[in-house]
Amino acid sequence: MSEPDDQDPEPLRAAARELVDIAITIHDVAARATSALTDGALLRALPHGLPAAGPAYRALLRATTNSRGLGHALTGGRLATLAAKAAAMMGAESLAVRVLATSLRLRVAAVALSHPELAADPMLTRLIDAAAADRDLEAVRALRALLKDRGAVRALSQLAPVFGEVLALRALLDENPLNDATAWLIATGKGFATADPITGMSNRAIAALDSGEGAARRVELTVAESGLLCRRGSLLGFLGNIAAIGTGGRVLIQSVRGPDGVVRHVVQAPGMRGGRPDLDSPQDLLGAFSSAVLASSPYSRALAKAVADYGLPQGAEVALIGHSAGGAAIMNLAQDPAFCARHTLTHVVAVGAPVDFKRTADPRTWVASVTNQHDLIPTLDGQGAGTVFDLHPGWYVVDYTDPTHLFPLCHSVEHYLANLSDDLPEARAHIDARLTAFRGPVLRSQAYLLSDRPAAPEGFPFLTVPTHPVDGPGRAVELPIRCHDGSALTAYFAADFEAAARLVEGTGLGPAVGVRGRALVAVHAAWNRHTSVGGYREVQAGIVVPGPSRPHPLSVWPDLLRPADRRRSGTLLVGSAVDSALVRALAPRLWGGQTVMTAAHVLLGARSAHVSAGQVLTLRGRLGPGLPVRDPDLVGYTCEAGGALRSCVRTRGQARLHLAPRMRLSVEQHPHHRLAVRLRELGLDGARPLLCLSAGIRQTRRDNAVPVPLA
Amino acid sequence: MSADVTAISAHADTLHADACALAACAERLRAVEAALEAGGAAPAWLRASVEYHVGACASAAADLETASRRLRRWADQASPPARSG
Numbered sequence: 001m002s003e004p005d006d007q008d009p010e011p012l013r014a015a016a017r018e019l020v021d022i023a024i025t026i027h028d029v030a031a032r033a034t035s036a037l038t039d040g041a042l043l044r045a046l047p048h049g050l051p052a053a054g055p056a057y058r059a060l061l062r063a064t065t066n067s068r069g070l071g072h073a074l075t076g077g078r079l080a081t082l083a084a085k086a087a088a089m090m091g092a093e094s095l096a097v098r099v100l101a102t103s104l105r106l107r108v109a110a111v112a113l114s115h116p117e118l119a120a121d122p123m124l125t126r127l128i129d130a131a132a133a134d135r136d137l138e139a140v141r142a143l144r145a146l147l148k149d150r151g152a153v154r155a156l157s158q159l160a161p162v163f164g165e166v167l168a169l170r171a172l173l174d175e176n177p178l179n180d181a182t183a184w185l186i187a188t189g190k191g192f193a194t195a196d197p198i199t200g201m202s203n204r205a206i207a208a209l210d211s212g213e214g215a216a217r218r219v220e221l222t223v224a225e226s227g228l229l230c231r232r233g234s235l236l237g238f239l240g241n242i243a244a245i246g247t248g249g250r251v252l253i254q255s256v257r258g259p260d261g262v263v264r265h266v267v268q269a270p271g272m273r274g275g276r277p278d279l280d281s282p283q284d285l286l287g288a289f290s291s292a293v294l295a296s297s298p299y300s301r302a303l304a305k306a307v308a309d310y311g312l313p314q315g316a317e318v319a320l321i322g323h324s325a326g327g328a329a330i331m332n333l334a335q336d337p338a339f340c341a342r343h344t345l346t347h348v349v350a351v352g353a354p355v356d357f358k359r360t361a362d363p364r365t366w367v368a369s370v371t372n373q374h375d376l377i378p379t380l381d382g383q384g385a386g387t388v389f390d391l392h393p394g395w396y397v398v399d400y401t402d403p404t405h406l407f408p409l410c411h412s413v414e415h416y417l418a419n420l421s422d423d424l425p426e427a428r429a430h431i432d433a434r435l436t437a438f439r440g441p442v443l444r445s446q447a448y449l450l451s452d453r454p455a456a457p458e459g460f461p462f463l464t465v466p467t468h469p470v471d472g473p474g475r476a477v478e479l480p481i482r483c484h485d486g487s488a489l490t491a492y493f494a495a496d497f498e499a500a501a502r503l504v505e506g507t508g509l510g511p512a513v514g515v516r517g518r519a520l521v522a523v524h525a526a527w528n529r530h531t532s533v534g535g536y537r538e539v540q541a542g543i544v545v546p547g548p549s550r551p552h553p554l555s556v557w558p559d560l561l562r563p564a565d566r567r568r569s570g571t572l573l574v575g576s577a578v579d580s581a582l583v584r585a586l587a588p589r590l591w592g593g594q595t596v597m598t599a600a601h602v603l604l605g606a607r608s609a610h611v612s613a614g615q616v617l618t619l620r621g622r623l624g625p626g627l628p629v630r631d632p633d634l635v636g637y638t639c640e641a642g643g644a645l646r647s648c649v650r651t652r653g654q655a656r657l658h659l660a661p662r663m664r665l666s667v668e669q670h671p672h673h674r675l676a677v678r679l680r681e682l683g684l685d686g687a688r689p690l691l692c693l694s695a696g697i698r699q700t701r702r703d704n705a706v707p708v709p710l711a
Numbered sequence: 712m713s714a715d716v717t718a719i720s721a722h723a724d725t726l727h728a729d730a731c732a733l734a735a736c737a738e739r740l741r742a743v744e745a746a747l748e749a750g751g752a753a754p755a756w757l758r759a760s761v762e763y764h765v766g767a768c769a770s771a772a773a774d775l776e777t778a779s780r781r782l783r784r785w786a787d788q789a790s791p792p793a794r795s796g
Contacts, residue, residue, distance in 0.1 A: 011752045015743045022736045026768070029729040033775065036726065036782070041718035050788045056719075056781035063726070063778045069771035095767045099740075102760045109754045 012110035013388040019103035020188050020388070026070070027096035033064045034074050071095045097172050097180075100187045104165045104172070107386040111161045115373070115401065123149060124158060128166060157407040160374040164384040186382035189389035191357060212452030214282060214301030216309060219250060219449045229445055232256075233438040235431045236421055238268050238321040239351065243413045245447060247273040249281035251303060251326070253310045255444040258437040264317040264346075266438055267307060267333075269299075271324025271352070271377075271413065280451045287452070288325030291332060292354045292380050299325065300332035302450035304339055310446055312343060319347035319438050323413045324377055327353020327369075337361040347435060351416050354381040356391050368396040368431050372419065374404070375411045396434070398427040459484050462652040462699050470704075472533075473585040480703035481533050481583075481590070487604045487696050488526040488631075488651075489611060491619060491663065491689035492544075494518035495682035500543045503678065507639045508710035509572050513544040513556050515690070520544040521682055522571050523619060523665065523689075524634065525611040527602035528700065536580035537600035539613040540591075541679055542571025542636055548644060548710050563633050564648040570635030574682075575675025577613045591705050592638035592645035594674055604694055609663065616676045621663030623694055626656025631695040640707070647705035653698030661692040719786040726779035730772040737768035 036042065037060045046053050064074050071094035108128055112119040119125060127142035146155045159166060164186055171183030185191045221229075228244035230237025233256040241252050245268075252268040272288035273281055281287065282299035290297040312318065320330035327350030333339050334348045340361040348360065351370045354377060360367060369392075371378040378384065383391070402419055404410050420428045432439065457464065459482060467478040497512065500519030504510035512519040525539045546556045547568035559569045573593050578584050579600040587595035598614030611619040634649040667685040670676040679685065744761040747753035 007752070011747060011750050012754075015747055018739065018743050022739055025732060025736055026771075029732055029771075029775070032725050032729055033778070036722035036778075039718060039722065041715045042722070045715040045719065045785075045789060050785060052781060052785035052788045056778065056785040059774070059778035059781045063771065063774035066770065066774055069767055069774045071767070095764065095771060098767070099764050102757075102764065105756070105760075106754070 007113045009110035009113040012106050012113070016103045016106040016110065016388045019099055019106065023096045023099040023103060024188060026099060027094070030064065030070050030074075030094060030096060033060065033070065036060055037064055037074075069095065071098065093173065100184070101169055101172050103388075104169050104187055107388055108162045108165050108169075110388070111165070111386040115161050117158065117405075118162060121158065127159075128162065128169075153406060153408075156376060157374055157405045157410070160376050160379065160405070160407055161384060161401070162386050163376060164379045164382050165386045168382070182382070189383060189387060189391065212282070212298040212301075213454075214298045214303070214305055215451045215454040216251075216302050216306035216448040217451075217455070218309065219447050221245065221445075221447050226445070229254075229442070231442050233266060233435070233440055233442060235321075235349065235428055235435060236417060238266055238349075239323065239413060239417045239420070241268050242270045242321070242323050242326070243417060245270060247271055247283060249273055249283050249451070250447050250449050251306055252445060252447050253306060254442050254446075256438050256442050257440040259440055260437070262317070262437070263443060264319065264438050265310070265312055266319045266321060267303060267330065269303060269320070269322040269326030269330050271322075271326050271411075280453075280455075282329075282450050282452050283325060288328070289380075291325050291328035294332070295335060295358075296332055297329060298452045299329035299450065300336070302452070303329055303333055304336070306448040306450065307339075307343070309448070314342065315344055317346050317437065318343045319349070319435065320345065321349045321351075322353060323351045323416065324353055324411065327351055327355055328358070331355045331358035331360075331367075334358070334360045334362075334365055334367070340365070346437070349431060349435075351413065352377055352411050354378050356381045356383040356387070363394075366396070366434055367392065367394070368398070368434070370398040370416065370420065370424075370427065370431075371400075372410045372416070373399060373401040374407060376407050377411050396430065398424060400424060400427075459699060463701065465701060467532075470586070470589065472582055477582070477586065478532055479589075480701040481528075481531050481586075483528040483531040483698075483700040483702075485530040486526055486528040486698055486700055487602065488524065488694070488698060489602065489604055489609050489619075490522055490524045490634075490693045491661070491665070492691050493521045493523065493665065493682075493684050493687050493689050495521040495543070495684055495687075499681045499683065503574055503681075504543055504545060504572060507545075507572060507637075507644065509545040509548055509637050509639075509644060511545070513546065513569070519682070520690075521684065523611075523617070523679075523684075524571075525600070525602045525613075525619070526700075527604070533582055533586075534580065536578055536583045537602050538576065538578045538583070539600055539602075539611065539617070539675075540571075540573055540576040540636065541675060542573040543682075545569065545572045545637065547635075547637070548708050561632060564635050564650055567633070567635050570637050570646070573636050573638050574678040575616075575673075577616055577675055589704055590702055591636050591647035592640060596673065596675065604696055606696070609692075609694060613675075615668050615670050616673055617668065617679060618666045619663060619689075621661065621688075623656075623658045623692055624660045624662055626658045626694065629655050629657045629693070631655035631698050632693070636705075637708070638705070643710050644708045645705040646708045648703070650701045651695070651698050652700070653695050655693050655695040655698070658692040658694065661689050663692065664688055716786050716789045719782050719789065723779045723782035723786060726775045726782065730775035730779060733768045733772040733775065737765045737772070740765050740768065 123146045130138035130142050168183045168186040171179040229241050247270050254266045255263050257263050273283045282302050287299050291299045322330035345365045347366050349368045352375050463482040469476040470479050497519045500512040504512050521543050523541045527537045529535050549568050556569045576595045577598045584595050584597045600613045603610040608622045631651045631653040636647045638645045665687050667679040668676050740761050
């Protein structure tokens with residue numbers, strides 16, 4: 001599983017280290033020569049016109065720019081740095097850079113001894129040679145050919161063991177001056193890659209996009225997930241836990257009773273979650289990046305919050321286990337002096353994580369790093385399989401290779417688990433031996449959901465409104481009804497105008513709004529999944545009317561788009577149904593009229609919808625393409641003796657306007673069901689909607705209906 | 712002016728020492744190559760690279776030595792003449 005011993009790579013590594021040292025010496029010499037050239041004392045003495053001054057200056061200039069000597073070696077100081085960058089853009093290199101490039105080539109040669117596939121593959125060899133020889137065009141062609149032949153995944157996977165070296169070679173020798181510092185850091189092992197080795201874009205600038213003080217809240221695992229958690233502490237058990245809780249933004253803390261009877265605690269942190277960057281989770285792409293690049297990240301700060309909430313006794317012994325970004329995050333926690341002062345951090349195990357430049361605050365903390373040489377993620381800090389520096393003599397480092405060369409497969413925690421279980425028994429046994437104090441029965445497990453920053457109060461600010469109690473059936477109920485999570489479909493039909501006119505007649509709200517000689521009727525269905533009165537579904541139908549002030553018919557259409565508090569038009573409800581006894585009891589207060597209780601279903605997908613209300617109606621079919629629009633408020637009217645009730649549903653969310661829905665409404669023949677009777681009167685049985693509005697996720701507020709005097 | 716002379720002299724000394732350091736680098740480079748060759752571990756391209764670097768080190772050392780010598784001459788010219796008697 002580990003390195004084959006056919007040929008010892010150590011002499012090549014030692015030579016590469018020696019060349020790094022030589023390159024640094026040359027670089028320091030160049031810096032001192034530049035310092036002489038730009039020294040103010042010399043510049044002040046120059047105008048005195050002594051005959052030896054000019055030749056001396058010319059000699060200094062030659063020493064720092066002679067392409068056959070130190071090369072273009074201006075370095076140190078703002079002016080010299082600018083001149084050096086200008087020279088780099090023209091392809092000029094220094095001797096120090098050339099020696100460093102040779103060191104990198106020796107590193108590649110050393111890795112090739114352990115990975116014969118690198119040297120045996122002509123396409124990889126072509127790419128590496130071109131990068132080392134500063135043949136840009138050839139390097140690009142070689143990379144293209146490799147990508148075309150192998151695909152991006154296989155190409156990167158095969159390059160992985162020398163990925164850092166190839167990138168550093170390119171960066172050292174290319175004409176981009178912005179990536180030189182990063183290349184120097186990678187090649188000399190002096191620090192974390194401060195910039196993208198290709199573009200030179202600052203890593204810290206990108207990582208700074210991931211902000212937040214970090215937050216953690218307790219969450220319960222499902223029964224199935226809980227069943228997968230280990231019952232006794234062990235390396236494989238903890239990694240199995242990380243696999244079980246997945247990359248959904250959660251971490252796990254467990255308490256175990258050690259063989260000595262002492263209760264200790266283990267923080268287990270998974271890697272990056274998929275999806276677009278900068279979700280609210282610190283486990284997103286940006287979070288992974290910032291955890292690797294920065295000493296403190298939202299992920300590590302959120303982890304600290306989770307540990308604080310868990311309630312560890314002062315000085316309790318803690319082990320941290322992390323995979324991928326989780327590995328970088330736990331190392332950030334380990335290098336936090338405040339955390340290490342509160343707790344006794346005894347062990348850190350980072351698996352598949354870029355942690356080469358992390359340091360523990362407590363030197364007594366034992367650290368293990370496990371990395372697969374074909375896994376690209378641990379190389380993000382610039383040091384991979386080809387590194388020749390022993391950055392952590394006290395760490396237990398397992399840098400291995402296995403036959404699976406495919407990234408990201410070899411990065412998954414499941415793959416590391418399998419390797420540690422089956423292929424790396426000695427490493428597993430060693431780490432388990434060091435974790436002996438944590439190898440006992442699990443006494444407590446608590447999962448946490450992490451976020452970049454504390455979540456706002458639920459529904460804030462839309463649902464943070466004054467409430468007032470009203471009598472409900474058997475208990476007081478708060479109004480408005482606040483729906484935190486719902487979805488809705490409103491379908492607009494062209495109905496029989498005469499029938500609509502008869503229903504509107506005498507209400508003082510009409511006439512019905514017409515469209516091509518027919519009346520516009522809305523059928524609205526909502527599934528209010530999580531509300532202040534529980535979940536319920538509702539179906540309502542109404543004729544679109546201008547409202548009590550009788551505006552000009554043409555002004556109704558723009559009025560329909562206004563927020564509820566500025567809208568006069570609405571729908572004259574002809575019937576409604578709900579599946580909640582409580583809401584039905586409140587309905588006369590909320591929107592008036594008669595509301596029937598019936599089973600209802602509102603299933604709304606991205607492309608289709610299915611609405612049914614007991615023995616009343618079914619509306620189903622394809623929604624068709626939709627344009628994004630703001631989910632509009634709803635205004636409804638019901639007629640009461642001597643006036644009307646105006647009810648509003650204030651909404652917050654995005655909706656889609658479907659201009660060509662392929663749906664059909666079926667209305668049951670139910671002579672005693674008001675809504676069914678009215679819809680059939682309107683001629684809507686079998687009708688197709690003109691257009692639909694769908695809102696997959698929305699919040700709503702529904703308060704008492706308000707009496708409206710009619711003229 | 713005496714401060715400037717001191718600075719010029721100091722740079723001359725530094726450059727001389729650095730010329731020697733580069734000469735030592737050339738020797739170290741040769742030693743690296745020789746060790747790898749002896750162990751049969753040297754890549755085919757290494758000799759040419761090392762020879763190039765050794766030549767550059769020698770050339771750079773000569774440049775620095777020249778600069779050092781000229782700076783010293785400059786410092787001598789800039790020094791106030793010693794008073795006699």
